[in-house]
Amino acid sequence: MRTQVAIVGAGPAGLLLSHLLWMEGIDSIVLENRSRDYVEKRVRAGVCEDPTVKLLREVGLAERLDVEGMPHRGIVLRFDGEDHRIALTDLTGRTITVYGQQEIVKDLIAARLKADAQIHFEVSDVELHDVTGDKPRVTYMDSDGVAHEIQADVIAGCDGFHGISRPSVPDSDLTVYDHVYPFAWLGVLVEAPPANDELIYANHENGFALHSMRTPEVTRLYLQVDPADSLDRWSDARIWDELQTRFAIDGFALHEGPILERLLSPMRSFVVEPMRYGRLFLAGDSAHIVPPTGAKGMNLAVHDVLVLSRALKALLSEGNSDLVDSYSDTCLRRVWRAEQFSYFMTTMLHRDNHADAFQHRLRLAQLRYTASSSAAATSLAENYVGLPFP
Numbered sequence: 001m002r003t004q005v006a007i008v009g010a011g012p013a014g015l016l017l018s019h020l021l022w023m024e025g026i027d028s029i030v031l032e033n034r035s036r037d038y039v040e041k042r043v044r045a046g047v048c049e050d051p052t053v054k055l056l057r058e059v060g061l062a063e064r065l066d067v068e069g070m071p072h073r074g075i076v077l078r079f080d081g082e083d084h085r086i087a088l089t090d091l092t093g094r095t096i097t098v099y100g101q102q103e104i105v106k107d108l109i110a111a112r113l114k115a116d117a118q119i120h121f122e123v124s125d126v127e128l129h130d131v132t133g134d135k136p137r138v139t140y141m142d143s144d145g146v147a148h149e150i151q152a153d154v155i156a157g158c159d160g161f162h163g164i165s166r167p168s169v170p171d172s173d174l175t176v177y178d179h180v181y182p183f184a185w186l187g188v189l190v191e192a193p194p195a196n197d198e199l200i201y202a203n204h205e206n207g208f209a210l211h212s213m214r215t216p217e218v219t220r221l222y223l224q225v226d227p228a229d230s231l232d233r234w235s236d237a238r239i240w241d242e243l244q245t246r247f248a249i250d251g252f253a254l255h256e257g258p259i260l261e262r263l264l265s266p267m268r269s270f271v272v273e274p275m276r277y278g279r280l281f282l283a284g285d286s287a288h289i290v291p292p293t294g295a296k297g298m299n300l301a302v303h304d305v306l307v308l309s310r311a312l313k314a315l316l317s318e319g320n321s322d323l324v325d326s327y328s329d330t331c332l333r334r335v336w337r338a339e340q341f342s343y344f345m346t347t348m349l350h351r352d353n354h355a356d357a358f359q360h361r362l363r364l365a366q367l368r369y370t371a372s373s374s375a376a377a378t379s380l381a382e383n384y385v386g387l388p389f390p
Ligand code: FAD
Pocket: 008, 009, 010, 011, 012, 013, 014, 031, 032, 033, 034, 039, 044, 045, 046, 047, 048, 101, 126, 158, 159, 160, 161, 162, 163, 164, 185, 187, 265, 283, 284, 285, 286, 292, 295, 296, 297, 298, 299, 300, 301
């Protein structure tokens, strides 16, 4: 088989890249090791930045998002037993939209299949070959166990943090920046209406908690837990008890309901430089991870593939390699901004049991400053809604 761009991974990065390339008249094949059903049901991100929503609209992918997505004009920081609202829209003129990542994935798959795109699900043994030459190849096994080879002009490694693309690059050609936090998130999806119209980032002495949502009938909640913890130690009753404790302020109670899904997610910051090796381009979680507190991971993946699609158009349609040569630097500038913001949000909002009393006081001082100074609140808000795409 031959294509211009072989894309490994059908998450937001790989699918959106395939769509953007198609709009530029460039063909691609997407390989995904999970089933379509699995990727369409995988519950992950919820917050779309303003530039992400605008891009999805521009490229014809926002029909359902514009009906079902929930635009938000503010978020709440809950600490010291009180709510402190960060008025995102008053401070920046922009909004964020709550729309589940799996809904974006569903919309993308539907749009790609409508255009007769090749997405191969449930493949295995994906391997990359000759990526430093000008005829890279990808080999894999299809769902019936039949071996295939794709010859391409370039390969896009969009296969997430645990994929094979990044490990295909020799260690000596990548610099790794890795920071592991002493926190994890226990996330639950609940069949009950959200208890508040806006997201609540709560700082409590037992640890951080986050109130989010997916629809007017479905609430998304997270609890900070120890990374060594396990889901079987958290009964439904214990989860609700801890959530109600961490969100407790006068006049507020979470709406409880059946727990539809649960996950435990460790928190880390991770970046590799550069995001390119020969004709292999890394995009999204395969190149970088942020802790989820800043809601940036999927949004970064969207920015990466926008930059990559423009660069590949210049290379493959016009023979101009300037943009592929600057791809990594262009993306990394936004990646490091998001790494810093996510680190800031994470350290400000979580309870670190290894920190000393002095550090706890500093954290509280930062929270109070962020909530009371319009300069500090604006800084949080402009990062949270997302700095404009180039
Ligand atoms: P992925 O979504 O991981 O997609 C990679 C794809 O590659 C997967 O489908 C995988 O199955 C496939 N794959 C892996 N290995 C192979 C292989 N060998 N061969 C073929 N296919 C392979 N981000 C936000 O922007 N906002 C948020 O609010 C937010 N909240 C989050 C909350 C939680 C609890 C978590 C865990 C994450 C959150 N994120 C958020 C981050 C976001 O989910 C990720 O950054 C996003 O999924 C990255 O997209 P991606 O396409 O790069 O990678």
